[in-house]
Amino acid sequence: MNKPAPSPTIKTDAVIIGAGPVGLFAVFELGLVDVKAHLVDILDRPGGQCAELYPEKPIYDIPGITVINGQELVDKLMEQIKPFAPEFHFGERVDGLERLTGGGFRLTTDQGTALEAKLIVIAAGGGSFEPKKPHVPGIDAYEGKSVFYSVRKVDQFRGRRVLIVGGGDSALDWVLSLAPVASRVSLMHRRDAFRAAPDSVRKMKELVEAGKIDFMLGQMAALEGEGGKLARVIARRDDNSTFTIEADALMPFFGLTMKLGPVAQWGINLHEERISVDTAKFESSEPGIFAVGDINYYPGKLKLILSGFHEAALMAQAAHAIVHPDKKLIFQYTTTSTSLHKKLGVS
């Protein structure tokens, strides 16, 4: 196995965990007080729940905006924070968070990125969006060896018999990329209609017609194999009859679900799976670690975008004191302050 070369540690003022609406707006509030931020999100794009769960649904309670849909709000937030040039690390999950002896924090992701920051802002919302695991008995034992929910290296499938389950873009994209690599690719889906892009569907059907890959209608019922090595998948048709697919690698694609994940392991006080904070700084039980948006808890908390925005503004005041301890923070309005105008690029 060739390991990727360890990348150098990134140093910055603040790392924001989660690029949902609240994490994004935190960039703005931090930027106004000269605190530079990096954001990490396991998703491959910004927006959290707004982008993932309801991009086309209307939101009616953003102050001053009669109606805006989830994706539009995310687009506007991205536009609004542009002057502060935040750096994004998408497709990465924050796994480790530790306090450095000399002050500040070190944070590591599942992709091997390491970041050091003076403060941490957890804006992890309902948790990180992770692939749904199918409810097939004993599937856990095969994970990592034969069952994969994402692909980092196409090469690991060279010469293997791969079964891909699903009908969306992830499923079809992997069918198309693995077809030339694997010894055999099979696609199973519950129906003969696909949500995936029409072009991918057409290409997949051509491969089936050319006899290069197999397609079957059905759903997974059981897995057979030994010691984490898959041998075959038993599948069920709509009429409850079963059939067998020989496969030593399985990739199920059933969308995403929110899981609290690593946040629970960082030694921060929680209240029913949420981070307890004070309501002056929105700081957790660990000094220098703040929590804003849906992930936090305090008496009276409402899981609203509006509340998260307010929390970000107050958090930023405390962040300024950490990053610029010798500078006094003067309260200013964006309307009239020439120094804020400069930061926003509107002077």
Add this chain to the structure above:
Amino acid sequence: MPKITYIDKDGTTRTAEAEIGSTVMETAIRNNVPGIVAECGGACSCATCHVHIDAAWGAIVGPPSPMEEDMLDFAFDVKPTSRLSCQIKVTDALDGLIVRTPEQQG
């Protein structure tokens, strides 16, 4: 008010009164009926409100819309009787409806 009965994976039966115009998902959540997660709050974008419609009720409830059918791809143990309960609006015609919640939602 129409009554809706939810049968969970263990066979436990719970009946709740439903408001006209609300959904079968909302009725479950408001009445603390387990087995329905509704992660996306009814936006037809999570498939964690999946139910199997009782055979006798299939024709009355009707089939899923194309968007809902797409979303059902993200559910487990999908059957011809599957629906997403956030997409079923309660009407008088549904009084007595029986739905079964699957083994797993998310």
